[in-house]
Amino acid sequence: MAAKIRKLIVEVDETRIEAGRAIDPPTRKALAMAVIENPYAGRFGDNFAENLDELIAIGEELGGLLGDKCVQALGIAPGAAQSYGKAAIVGEAGELEHAAAILHPKLGAPLRKAVEKGAALVPSAKKRGGLGTAIDVPLGHKDAAFVRSHFDAMEARVSDAPRANEIVVAVVVTDSGRPLPRIGGLQASEIKGEDGLR
Amino acid sequence: MNSEMITIRRIVTHVEDIHHEFGPPASQPLRRGAIAAVLANPFAGRYVSEIVPMMDALQPVGIEMAQRLRAAMDVPVERIESYGKGAIVGAAGELEHGALWHVPGGYAMRELLGWKGDRNAYAQGKGSAPSAQPASQPGNALAIVPSTKKVGGPGAALDVPLTHINAAYVRSHFDAMEVRVPGAPAADEIVFILVMSTGARVHARVGGLKAADIAQWNGLR
Numbered sequence: 246m247a248a249k250i251r252k253l254i255v256e257v258d259e260t261r262i263e264a265g266r267a268i269d270p271p272t273r274k275a276l277a278m279a280v281i282e283n284p285y286a287g288r289f290g291d292n293f294a295e296n297l298d299e300l301i302a303i304g305e306e307l308g309g310l311l312g313d314k315c316v317q318a319l320g321i322a323p324g325a326a327q328s329y330g331k332a333a334i335v336g337e338a339g340e341l342e343h344a345a346a347i348l349h350p351k352l353g354a355p356l357r358k359a360v361e362k363g364a365a366l367v368p369s370a371k372k373r374g375g376l377g378t379a380i381d382v383p384l385g386h387k388d389a390a391f392v393r394s395h396f397d398a399m400e401a402r403v404s405d406a407p408r409a410n411e412i413v414v415a416v417v418v419t420d421s422g423r424p425l426p427r428i429g430g431l432q433a434s435e436i437k438g439e440d441g442l443r
Numbered sequence: 444m445n446s447e448m449i450t451i452r453r454i455v456t457h458v459e460d461i462h463h464e465f466g467p468p469a470s471q472p473l474r475r476g477a478i479a480a481v482l483a484n485p486f487a488g489r490y491v492s493e494i495v496p497m498m499d500a501l502q503p504v505g506i507e508m509a510q511r512l513r514a515a516m517d518v519p520v521e522r523i524e525s526y527g528k529g530a531i532v533g534a535a536g537e538l539e540h541g542a543l544w545h546v547p548g549g550y551a552m553r554e555l556l557g558w559k560g561d562r563n564a565y566a567q568g569k570g571s572a573p574s575a576q577p578a579s580q581p582g583n584a585l586a587i588v589p590s591t592k593k594v595g596g597p598g599a600a601l602d603v604p605l606t607h608i609n610a611a612y613v614r615s616h617f618d619a620m621e622v623r624v625p626g627a628p629a630a631d632e633i634v635f636i637l638v639m640s641t642g643a644r645v646h647a648r649v650g651g652l653k654a655a656d657i658a659q660w661n662g663l664r
Binding site: 402 | 483
């Protein structure tokens with residue numbers, strides 16, 4: 246394993262009642278996070294790292310690991326996953342591009358494998374932060390980005406991370422949309438799921 | 444049983460593996476877990492003097508939460524070495540509503556972990572530990588379950604203390620877990636929390652009573 250993981254965290258958020266109405270079955274969102282060492286921490290000025298291949302490889306590894314953890318925590322078949330998202334918080338000794346290297350080139354393919362399909366873009370967010378910094382991981386339907394009922398977010402945060410030389414990498418997978426969707430738009434039941442949009 | 448007092452709106456579980464904290468990586472990572480249930484506060488917005496019936500009504504909630512937490516942690520009961528509990532009361536409630544959790548939260552975990560004491564005595568605050576010193580271990584979960592509580596807004600964080608399940612003075616197991624539920628508690632909600640862990644702090648090395656040296660079996664040492 247290329248990633249040096251200090252902590253691995255899995256959370257499940259289950260909503261049974263929203264606005265006084267029973268949600269049956271409950272909506273469920275799973276979040277998996279890894280706190281990893283940033284191999285390029287402190288590489289500023291003359292020491293600037295042009296090539297970020299190590300983080301790209303780490304992203305590939307974590308896409309599978311964290312995606313599997315989420316699906317496992319939900320206790321569902323991979324194909325039953327409905328929406329997903331990803332995010333990274335880079336500690337102070339790193340730069341935003343380090344988060345990009347983890348998230349964008351190679352994390353998606355193994356994550357899509359973990360949820361069986363995933364024709365849609367994996368929505369993402371990134372930021373620099375300190376210990377306990379929260380990031381709202383954006384969520385979208387895994388096969389059709391325009392499904393309005395599945396636009397959502399889940400807050401991710403680790404109380405003692407990221408330290409300056411660390412990165413928090415987060416993946417969210419759900420088996421549902423928002424608890425009481427009623428603002429119209431494309432329905433999950435209407436999608437083709439081919440172009441990732443509709 | 445006053446089950447009409449119990450409305451569970453949301454349940455959040457959190458499980459973490461701690462491999463190291465910049466020291467030698469543990470051969471088996473420390474696993475800590477928390478479960479938070481968001482309940483409607485039936486006493487929100489007014490002063491109710493008789494709140495104790497909710498304590499009984501919370502009993503099955505505690506048991507379900509303890510079981511779910513153990514399942515989420517995916518370890519056998521025997522591997523749970525420390526525990527703690529807490530509550531965050533929304534703005535339209537009072538601290539005393541959080542105190543309702545002391546008996547059902549503590550009892551639920553102790554029951555799960557093999558406590559052999561008297562449930563009624565426990566509810567009356569008399570069941571924690573045998574008064575005479577037993578010669579050998581009389582069961583599990585002998586120690587008081589440490590706790591904390593506060594009134595807070597949505598997303599408020601609570602540092603829930605953890606101590607050893609059989610002897611409160613085991614120094615390696617003094618720990619805490621920060622627990623929070625984004626979006627809760629709303630003013631009319633209470634977040635009830637249980638936490639459990641599989642062992643000592645990942646690089647524990649400040650001496651004191653060791654878990655291996657527990658001998659008095661009185662919940663303390």
